[in-house]
Amino acid sequence: MSTNSTSGRNAQWGGRFAAGPAAIMRDINSSLGFDRRLWRHDIAGSRAHATMLADAGILSQPDLDAILAGLDAIEAELGAGTFIFDPALEDIHMAIESRLTTRIGEAGRRLHTARSRNDQVATDFRLWLRDAIDGLATQHRALMLALATRAAEHAATPMPGFTHLQTAQPVTLGHHLLAYVEMLARDAGRLADCRARLNECPLGAAALAGTGFPIDREATASALGFSHPMANSIDAVSARDFALEFLAAAAIAATHLSRLAEEFILWCSAPFRFITFSDAFTTGSSIMPQKRNPDAAELVRGKTGRIAGNLMSLLTVMKGLPLAYAKDMQEDKEPVFDTADAWCLSLAAMAGMVRDMQPNLPRLREAAGDGFATATDLADWLVRTLNLPFREAHHVTGRIVARAEALNRTLDTLPLTEMQAIHPGIDARVQSLLGIDASLASRASLGGTAPTRVAEQAAAWLARLTPDATP
Numbered sequence: 001m002s003t004n005s006t007s008g009r010n011a012q013w014g015g016r017f018a019a020g021p022a023a024i025m026r027d028i029n030s031s032l033g034f035d036r037r038l039w040r041h042d043i044a045g046s047r048a049h050a051t052m053l054a055d056a057g058i059l060s061q062p063d064l065d066a067i068l069a070g071l072d073a074i075e076a077e078l079g080a081g082t083f084i085f086d087p088a089l090e091d092i093h094m095a096i097e098s099r100l101t102t103r104i105g106e107a108g109r110r111l112h113t114a115r116s117r118n119d120q121v122a123t124d125f126r127l128w129l130r131d132a133i134d135g136l137a138t139q140h141r142a143l144m145l146a147l148a149t150r151a152a153e154h155a156a157t158p159m160p161g162f163t164h165l166q167t168a169q170p171v172t173l174g175h176h177l178l179a180y181v182e183m184l185a186r187d188a189g190r191l192a193d194c195r196a197r198l199n200e201c202p203l204g205a206a207a208l209a210g211t212g213f214p215i216d217r218e219a220t221a222s223a224l225g226f227s228h229p230m231a232n233s234i235d236a237v238s239a240r241d242f243a244l245e246f247l248a249a250a251a252i253a254a255t256h257l258s259r260l261a262e263e264f265i266l267w268c269s270a271p272f273r274f275i276t277f278s279d280a281f282t283t284g285s286s287i288m289p290q291k292r293n294p295d296a297a298e299l300v301r302g303k304t305g306r307i308a309g310n311l312m313s314l315l316t317v318m319k320g321l322p323l324a325y326a327k328d329m330q331e332d333k334e335p336v337f338d339t340a341d342a343w344c345l346s347l348a349a350m351a352g353m354v355r356d357m358q359p360n361l362p363r364l365r366e367a368a369g370d371g372f373a374t375a376t377d378l379a380d381w382l383v384r385t386l387n388l389p390f391r392e393a394h395h396v397t398g399r400i401v402a403r404a405e406a407l408n409r410t411l412d413t414l415p416l417t418e419m420q421a422i423h424p425g426i427d428a429r430v431q432s433l434l435g436i437d438a439s440l441a442s443r444a445s446l447g448g449t450a451p452t453r454v455a456e457q458a459a460a461w462l463a464r465l466t467p468d469a470t471p
C-alpha cells in the first residue's frame, strides 16, 4: 500500500500530484470518521459491481475470485473490529479499496473499473438508509402497538379533553392515545414512501456521465435489491432528495413524539397528577430529594431539536449546488446518521414510557369533570329536547354555568330549580346527561370518544399491528 509513501501522495488519485495534502486539507477532506458506518453496504456494492464486471467480460474470473475472497476477509476484519483505519485515507470507500489491494495486490486495483466514488457513495448511502428505515419501521410499529394496547385497556377511562389547554369536554384516555396511533401511522406511511422512492440504483452512473465499458446496470441493481437502475447518470450522482425526504419524514415524526412527550411531562407534574412513571423511566434530583423527573420524555422532546435541525442542515447544503457531484455533499451523512440514531432512541424510549405509564384513575375522573366540561351536553340537550336554536342554548347554558360556579356546584349536582329559574322548560331528564360517563357514552359518532367507539378503534389497531396479523 503506497498511500503513506514518502511523498504522501494519495494512492488512489495522487498520479497528477507531486506532493501530499496539507494536514488541514486532509482533515477537512476526511469523512472516514463518520462514513465508516457504510462499510457493510460498501462491501455489498463492491461485490455486486465486481460480479457484474466479470459477467460482462470486463474482469477475469481469477481476478473476481480474488476480489470476492478479499472482500470476505475485509468484511470479517471490519465485523471483528480488527480493521485498521488509516486516517490518511479519505473515506470508507478508499479505506476498503486500499485494504483490498494490500491483501490481494493487482486484482484489487481493477475493482474500480467503470465506477466512481460518486456513484459508489450514492449507492452505499441508499443501501444504508434502506436498512435503517427497515429497522425504524419495526420500532415504529412497536410503539404503535404499545399505544394501541394501552388504549384498549383505557377505552372507557375518562379524562379531560383540552382545547387551548383549558378543560373542554370529557374524552377517554384510550381515545387520546389512539390520536397518536393515527399520527404515527401517517409517519410510518411517509417512511414507507421514502423507502419506495429511494430504492433505485445509482451504480454505473460512474463520475456523472456513465461509462464506455459494457456494464449491466440491471444486474447490479437487482443484485443489491433495488427496483431498477436510475435512469439519468447525472441525477444518479447528484440526487440527495432521498436523504432529504427521510429527514423530513423524521422531523414530522419527531414532532409527533415531542407532543406526546410534552403531554407526559405535563401529566406527571404535581398540578396534573394524571399519570406516574416508575423508577425505570424517571430520575432523581441531586439536591431535591423528593423529585422524580421525567427525563426520558424531556429528552425525546429535546431530540426533536436536532432532528428538525438536521433537515435544515441538508436542505441548506443542497440548495445552491450545481449538478453534478460536489464535495459539499459529503456533509449529507452526519445529519442522516444523527437523525436515524436519535429517532431510534426516541421510539424505544417512548415505547418504554407508554408501557410503564400508570394512569391515576380517580384523579383523571375528577379532572374530567372540572371546568363544567359537560356544558356542551347541556346545550345540545336544550337544542334536541326544547328545540332551542344552538346560539340561544349556548347562552342559556352559559348562564347556568355561571350560576353553578357561584354556588360552587358541578352541573350534574346543580339543583333543578336553579336551572329552571334560568330556563323554565328544563326538566329532570337533563340531570342524567350531565355526568361524565353519560357525556362520554353520548359521543358515539364515527371517530368519537364514546367508549364503545374507542374500544372498536383500539381493537382494529391491535388486529393490524399484531405481528402475525395480516395488515
Ligand code: ARG
Pocket (backbone or CB within 6 Å): 031, 035, 090, 091, 117, 118, 121, 325, 327, 329, 330, 331
Ligand atoms: N467521501 C465522499 C462523499 O461522501 C465520496 C465521494 C467522493 N467523490 C469525489 N469525487 N471526491 O461524498
